[in-house]
Amino acid sequence: MAPVKNGRILFASHPDEYPIPGKDIIYDESESIDLENVPLNGGFLIKALVLSIDPYMRGKMRKVADVGPSYEIGKPLDNDGVALVLRSDHPDVKVGDHIFARIPFQHYTILQRLKGENFARDGIILANKENLPWSAYCGVAGIPGQTAYCAWKEYANPLKGEVAFVSAAAGSVGSFAVQLAKADGLKVIACAGSDEKVDFVKSLGVDYAFNYKKEDTAKVLEKEGPVDIYWDNVGGPTLDAALANAASGARFIECGMISGYNVQGGDAIRNLSRVVWSEIKLYGFLVGRLLPKYADAFYMEVPGLVREGKLKYLEDRTQGLEYAGRAIEAVQRGINKGKSVVIVAEEF
Amino acid sequence: MAPVKNGRILFASHPDEYPIPGKDIIYDESESIDLENVPLNGGFLIKALVLSIDPYMRGKMRKVADVGPSYEIGKPLDNDGVALVLRSDHPDVKVGDHIFARIPFQHYTILQRLKGENFARDGIILANKENLPWSAYCGVAGIPGQTAYCAWKEYANPLKGEVAFVSAAAGSVGSFAVQLAKADGLKVIACAGSDEKVDFVKSLGVDYAFNYKKEDTAKVLEKEGPVDIYWDNVGGPTLDAALANAASGARFIECGMISGYNVQGGDAIRNLSRVVWSEIKLYGFLVGRLLPKYADAFYMEVPGLVREGKLKYLEDRTQGLEYAGRAIEAVQRGINKGKSVVIVAEEF
Secondary structure, three states: OOOEEOOEEEEOOOOOOOOOEOOOEEEEOOOEEOOOOOOOOOOEEEEEEEEEEOHHHHHHHOOOOOOOOOOOOOOEOEEEEEEEEEEEOOOOOOOOOEEEEEEEOEOEEEEOOOOOOOOOOOOEEOOOOOOOOHHHHHOOOOHHHHHHHHHHHHHHOOOOOOEEEEOOOOOHHHHHHHHHHHHOOOEEEEEEOOHHHHHHHHHOOOOEEEEOOOOOHHHHHHHHOOEEEEEEOOOHHHHHHHHHOEEEEEEEEEOOOHHHOOOOOOOOEOOOOHHHHOOOEEEEOOHHHHHHHHHHHHHHHHHHHHHOOOOOOOEEEEEOHHHHHHHHHHHHHOOOOOEEEEEOOOOO | OOOEEOOEEEEOOOOOOOOOEOOOEEEEOOOEEOOOOOOOOOOEEEEEEEEEEOHHHHHHHOOOOOOOOOOOOOOEOEEEEEEEEEEEOOOOOOOOOEEEEEEEOEOEEEEOOOOOOOOOOOOEEOOOOOOOOHHHHHOOOOHHHHHHHHHHHHHHOOOOOOEEEEOOOOOHHHHHHHHHHHHOOOEEEEEEOOHHHHHHHHOOOOOEEEEOOOOOHHHHHHHHOOEEEEEEOOOHHHHHHHHHOEEEEEEEEEOOOHHHOOOOOOOOEOOOOHHHHOOOEEEEOOHHHHHHHHHHHHHHHHHHHHHOOOOOOOEEEEEOHHHHHHHHHHHHHOOOOOEEEEEOOOOO
16 A cells, blocks of 8 residues: 555644644644554554644643643644554554554554553553543543542542532533532532533533623622632633632632633732632642542543433534644634544544 | 720721821820729730731731721721730639730730630630740740641641742741741741841751842742742742742642732732642641641640740830831831730730
């Protein structure tokens, strides 16, 4: 078989504010690959099926990344994804296996190792006994789900009857956090950025769901709070409103602060002194540190709940690798509806 | 004996920014008291000896206090102090006892109860076997000392060789925190607002002490850090510098944020997103919640260490109740040197 094109999404320049597809992020078809003959050197050849698009990726587009290495100019972006094994020299990997791993944004890649020192990020073979769509392993049954699950278990310390507030509650992490809070018997307030998202959030059994572009968050929390547990995906003015309306001893689970990611110089927070007066604890975390403690429980529990329809999620699918840049920009602007994934290829 | 004047420090108006003695805080001699005949109704008559002047008092001068009730216009301020018992109808209180309690800013007061539901704030009889100056019970052996002691034990989780950073390190809480950090084998960076204060901080064995008005905090921390434990007394730009230079997994003990107390609308914090990326934990706390757990250990250990000179402290004494307003303003402006106390009267 002749070599085929190996389309890639390249990082072309550091965005000033929002990343611009076609300028900062470009699709390139200049490379090709001979799928049958390319040497594997003990590794395995994969074909990307699904790529996860996540808010934190913006931080890797800075010259100095928020965390970990920056994306390199001229190289493909990378992130979590699910891929199919086409060929393998690796003793633990078989043709037809489905791999969940951090992979480059390109159709075909040769990977060398399956697992490594970083539990959260290195590849695992997905058994998928529950027969979930592969994209679920980029969301509710993947890193976003693990993020919600691990940090809630570690930091929330929920008491029945307490009030939880979740921002970006239609997203993959937020919607999971909402359902954990409801399962723990809390009153849940949740916000999202469109009426359509709010409808989905309401379907999760939230006690008070609102569109933060139409209702003032501080006023909602003043009326429905005070807040004992705040799951923060957004930072910025929403965080300020939660600080102003926190109950004494509140726990703030700091998962992300997207409102400042695309602002030069970062977002200004004005009410942080409430941390002292209301004895608030702010827990910043990355899932990688928590995952070893909770991973077994997560894989025992979560895929089954998804299969049974007991754990709901919303997915925003972009068809085609060439449109990954648009999906990335949409996530930064918050115009995706649910977990953003790029469907690179169907199974076969 | 004829009635004597009972001078008082009254709260006269809500400050716009810094409290102004003579305007917001006034000395009044319009009341008198008959010390021999005033009815006690089961309580006890005290004479104020020492009053503690603390940063958090500013928050009680707002129409809505940062925490607890606001000071009332036309009424005396109150805070912790040490007083001598002149007469007593109370079964547990004897003439000549020294009481540590929250007391009004006036020479003579009748108190009704010794202890109540609030461990940190209600009166206790000071045995003072160590024969410390009574003012020490407003500082190193009082609430500020307890604040440092309890929160360090609860939140610092120090590992030998880690780096601690302490702001306002010449103050009563900061200087105690510095000594706890050194005792735990940490490298300690500390800042204060004058060369004289820095000299005192250096005498505590700090590894790098600096005047933040002369050296850039962020640059110091970049060179001497990263910071594993930040004891925050000030908030504001110093907190931003610590966030930017925090080690992964850092603990921030949020004791106070005086830099924003006298600013309309509060201080803007710009680097809070580091909480996520560096997995920082911010622990806001008030000593009252921690004290029941640590009070016995504190009173067993600390007064003796002070007596032996193993725990150092600096005191800024204002002589005379009529000058309490000046002392309050000085603490807000950071021009006191060490723990601020007002000496209202000598023993007799």
